[in-house]
Every structure is written in C-alpha cells, then in structure tokens.
Amino acid sequence: MKKIVNRVTAPTPxxxxxxRTVGLALAAVGGxxxxxxxxxxxxxxxxxxxxxxAGSVLTAVSQLTTTDASE
Structure with missing residues (x-):
C-alpha cells in the first residue's frame, strides 16, 4: 500500500x-x-x-506513471 501512495505522490512526466487531463475531460464528457x-x-x-x-482508466494509469526508474 505504501508503494502505491509513493507512486501517486511522485512527479509525473x-x-x-x-x-491525465485528456482522461479527466473524457470522463467529464461521458458523465x-x-x-x-x-x-x-x-x-x-x-x-x-x-x-x-476509458477516461477514468486513462487518468488512473497516467497518475501512477512516475519518472523514477528505480521501481
């Protein structure tokens, strides 16, 4: 669980x-x-x-992507 929290708070490319912004927009349009x-x-x-x-999944995956190569 700690790893997920670290990934969410880590810098995103x-x-x-x-x-992530496109995913949020898609989710809003669909909603x-x-x-x-x-x-x-x-x-x-x-x-x-x-x-x-699709927008929700795109947003979640984009948020969990980090620049840290050690994981």
Whole structure:
C-alpha cells in the first residue's frame, strides 16, 4: 500500500500530465452524457458509459506513471 501512495505522490512526466487531463475531460464528457436531463437513445448512453470508463482508466494509469526508474 505504501508503494502505491509513493507512486501517486511522485512527479509525473509532462506527457502523462497531458494524458491525465485528456482522461479527466473524457470522463467529464461521458458523465455529462449519462446525466443529461433529456432522454437520449440507448446507443448514446452506452457510448457515454464507455467514455467514462476509458477516461477514468486513462487518468488512473497516467497518475501512477512516475519518472523514477528505480521501481
């Protein structure tokens, strides 16, 4: 558990900071689609769910990537 905390708090390379931001944006767009106050077609809602998952995974992986080569 301590290793994960160390990885999350370690410096993140610039490229992965950009990917993290893209992942957050994707998750936000997908969440907006899922929370839309109007009835959307099932296909759009399904795609929104996939976008949320993809954005969340991209954000998590990007956050755990570090510049430390010792691990």
């Amino acid at each position: 610039k490229f992965f900071k950009v990917l 907006t689609i899922l929370a839309a106050p109007v009835a959307l077609p099932l296909m759009v809602t399904t795609i929104g769910g996939y976008v949320v998952v």
